[in-house]
Amino acid sequence: MILGLTGGIGSGKSTVSKILGSIGIKIFDADVIAKDILETEETKKEIEKKLGKKFITDKNLIDKDYLKKEVFNDSKKLKILNSIIHPKVKKYYENLSKEFFDKKEIVVFDIPLLFEVGLEGFCNKVIVVDIDYKLQLDRVRKRDNLSPEFIKKILEKQMPREEKLKKADIIIENNGSLEELENKVLNLIERIREEKYENCCPSRKY
Numbered sequence: 001m002i003l004g005l006t007g008g009i010g011s012g013k014s015t016v017s018k019i020l021g022s023i024g025i026k027i028f029d030a031d032v033i034a035k036d037i038l039e040t041e042e043t044k045k046e047i048e049k050k051l052g053k054k055f056i057t058d059k060n061l062i063d064k065d066y067l068k069k070e071v072f073n074d075s076k077k078l079k080i081l082n083s084i085i086h087p088k089v090k091k092y093y094e095n096l097s098k099e100f101f102d103k104k105e106i107v108v109f110d111i112p113l114l115f116e117v118g119l120e121g122f123c124n125k126v127i128v129v130d131i132d133y134k135l136q137l138d139r140v141r142k143r144d145n146l147s148p149e150f151i152k153k154i155l156e157k158q159m160p161r162e163e164k165l166k167k168a169d170i171i172i173e174n175n176g177s178l179e180e181l182e183n184k185v186l187n188l189i190e191r192i193r194e195e196k197y198e199n200c201c202p203s204r205k206y
C-alpha cells in the first residue's frame with residue numbers, strides 16, 4: 001500500500017515522515033530523488049541547453065544556489081526547470097508505484113508538490129498534513145529564519161491549502177504539540193493495519 005504524504009511548507013510533513021520512518025516504514029523522499037535527478041548527466045545537459053551554461057560550474061556540477069536564486073525570481077525559468085525535473089520525478093514514482101501498489105507493506109511517497117506534479121494516481125491514499133496559517137508562518141520563520149513576506153512568496157507557488165484539503169483522503173491536523181502529532185500518526189497507521197483500507201478510510205480527519 002502506498003501512502004502519499006504532502007502538505008504546504010511548514011505544515012509538519014517532514015516531521016510526520018520522520019515519525020513514519022522511525023517505525024520502520026520505507027520512505028521515498030521526493031527532495032532526495034529530485035536532487036539525484038538534478039546531478040545526472042542527462043539533466044545537466046538539458047539545463048545547459050534550455051537555461052544556459054551559467055548554471056553549470058567548472059567542475060561540471062549544477063550551481064544549486066545560483067539556480068535557486070534565478071528560478072525563484074523568474075517564474076519563466078522556474079517553469080522551464082520544472083518541465084525538466086518533474087517528468088523525471090513522475091517516471092521514478094510511476095515505477096515505484098508498480099512495485100508497491102498492491103502490496104500489503106505500507107510505504108510512503110513523501111512529496112511536497114504531490115498534487116502540483118499530479119502524482120496522486122500513483123498512491124493508494126493521500127495524506128495531507130494541515131496547519132493553520134498563522135502557526136505555519138511562525139514555524140517556518142523559526143525553522144528557516146525567513147521573513148513573513150518571503151514565506152508568503154513561497155506559499156503563492158504552492159497549491160492553496162483549501163484545494164489540497166479537498167483532494168486529501170486523510171488529513172492530519174498539526175496545530176497541537178509534537179507529542180499529539182506523533183500519537184495521531186501512530187494511531188492512523190494502527191488503524192490502517194487493522195482495518196481493510198481499500199474501500200474507505202476509517203476516518204478522514206486526524
Ligand code: ADP
Nearest residue numbers: 009010011012013014015139143176177178181
Ligand atoms: P515541512 O516539512 O512541512 O516544511 P516540518 O516538518 O519541517 O515542516 O515542520 C516545520 C517546523 O515546525 C520544524 O521546525 C518542526 O520541527 C516544527 N514542528 C512540526 N510539527 C510541530 C508541532 N506539532 N509542534 C511544534 N513544532 C512542530
